[in-house]
Amino acid sequence: MNEEKTITVRRQKIQPDRTKERLYFFLFLTAILLLIVIFSEQICPYDPNVQDTGSALLPPGPGHPAGTDRFGRDMLSRILVGLKTSVTSTLVLVAAITITGSILGLVCGYFGGIIDTIVMRISDICLAFPGLVFAMAIAALLNGGISNAVLALALIGWPKYARIARSQTLTVKNTNYIAASQLAGCSSWQMIWCHILPNIAGSILVTAMLDIGTMMMELAGLSFLGLGAQPPTAELGNMMSGGRSMLQTYPWVVIGPGIAIFLAVVIFNLLGDAVRDYLDPQNASEK
Template sequence: MREPTVRTQKIHRNYLKLRLIIFGGLALALVIASYFSESLCPYDPYLQDLGNAKAIPSAAHLFGTDRYGRDMLSRVIVGSKTSIYSTLLLVGFIMVFGTMIGIFCAWSGKKIDSVLMRISDIFLAFPGLVFALAVAAALGGGVHNAIIALAAISWPKYARVARSQTLAQKETVYIKAARLSGCGTGKIILKHILPNIFGPILVTAVLDIGTMMMELAGLSFLGLGAKPPIAEWGSMMSDTRNLLTTHPWVTLAPGFAIFVSVVIFNLLGDTVRDWLDPRNGR
C-alpha cells in the first residue's frame, strides 16, 4: 500500500482545517445565540394567547403556536439557553472531575488506584440512563438535579481515559528527567502530564456533548429535568407529546432543535478527533 505523499497529506490537512472552521463556527454561533436568546425571540416565549392557540406554521409564527398560543419559535430559541448551557456545564464538570480522579489514581499508587477504580466499576456496572433516572427521582427532579444525576454516572469514562494516558506518560524518559531536575509533583502534572493527555480527553468531551444533551432532554421528557413553564427542549416535547398526531409541529420544533444541535456537536467532535490524530500529518 503506497504511503501518502506530502501533497496528499497537506490537502487532507487543509480539508480538516476547513471542517474545523465550519463546524467550530457553527457550534460557537449556537452557543452565542443561545446566550442572547431572549433578545433574539420575535415574541415573548411565555406570553399566552388562547385565541391563537395551536396555530399552524405561518409567516407570523414559523413553528406555529402551542396549546396556550405561545410562539413555538420563540420558545425553541429561549429554550436553547437552558438545554445547551446545562449540557456544557455537565460536560465541563465531569471532564474536570473525572480527569482529576484519573490522574490521582495513576499517580498515587496501587491502593488508592484500586479503591477508586472499583468505585468507578460500580457506576459503570449500572445501565447509565436507568441509574440517572433513579438518582434524579431520588433528588426530586429539576435541571440541577438532572445534571447531578448524569454527572454521577458519566465521570468514570474520563477517569479511565486520564488514568490510562497518565500511566503511559508516567514512565517516559522526559518525566524521569523532570523528576531528576527537581520538579515537584504539581509542576510535573500541570506542565508535563496534562498537556500530553489533554487531546484524548478533549475529544471525549466534545463527542460527549451530543450524548449528554439527549440524555438531559430525556430526563426532562420523563419529568425529571426542567419543569414547565421553563422553556427546555426535552420538557417542551413532553408537554406537547399528546399533540403529535393532530398538531405535530408543536412537538417536532424542539425535537428538530435537539437534532440540529446534536449533529453540529457530533460533527465537531469527529473533526477534532481527526485533527488531533497524528496519522493525519499533525
C-alpha cells in the same frame, strides 16, 4: 498490482487534506449556535412565557413561524429559550464531569495506592449499571429539576474520564522525560500539571467534544420523562413531552423542538469528529 498501488498513493497525495478546513467550518457553525444561545432572549419575537389562549395551537405562519402551543405561547420563542437551557446545561455538565474525572484519573494514575483502589472501585459500581437508568433513579430520588438532572448525569458520567486519564497517566509517567523531570527536582504536582496533563489533554478533549451530543440527548431524555426541567421552564425535552399527545393533530408542537435538538447534536458531533481528526497524530505529522 504494483501499478495500482502506485496510482492509489499518487491519488492520495494529490487530494488535499481538508481536516483543518472541516474543523474551521464546524467551529463556525458551533459559534453561530452559541451566539443564538447567548442572545436567545434578545432575538425572541415574543415573550416565551406569555399565554394567549385565543391563539392556541396556531399552525406555522407569518405571525408565528413555528406555530403556537396549547397555551398560545409562540413556539419559536420557546424553542430559542429552550435551546439555551439545553445547551447551557449540557456544557456545564460536560465541563463538570471532564474536570472532575480527569483530576481523579490523574491523581489515581500517578500516585496509585489506596486512593486509586477506592476511586476505581467506585467507578466500577457506577459503570455496572446502565447509565441512563442509573441517572433516572438518581434524578427521581432528587425530585427532578434541571439542576438535579445535571447532577444525576454527572454522577454517572465522570468514571469514563477518570479511566481515560488514569490509563494515559500510567503510560506517560513511565517515559524518559518524566524520569528526567524527577531528576531535575520537579515535585509530583509540577510533573502532573506541567508534563503529564498537557500530553493527555488531547484524548480528554476529544472525548469531551464527542460527549456533548450524547449528554444533550440524555438530558433531554430525562426532561421528556418528567425528571428534568419542569414546566413552565422552556427546555427542548420537556417541550416535546408536553406535546407528544398532539403529534398527529398538531405536529409542529413536537417537530420544532425535535429539529432544534437534532441540529444542535449534529453540530456538536461533527465538531467532535473534526477535532478528533485534527488532533490525530497521523494528521499532525502531515500538517
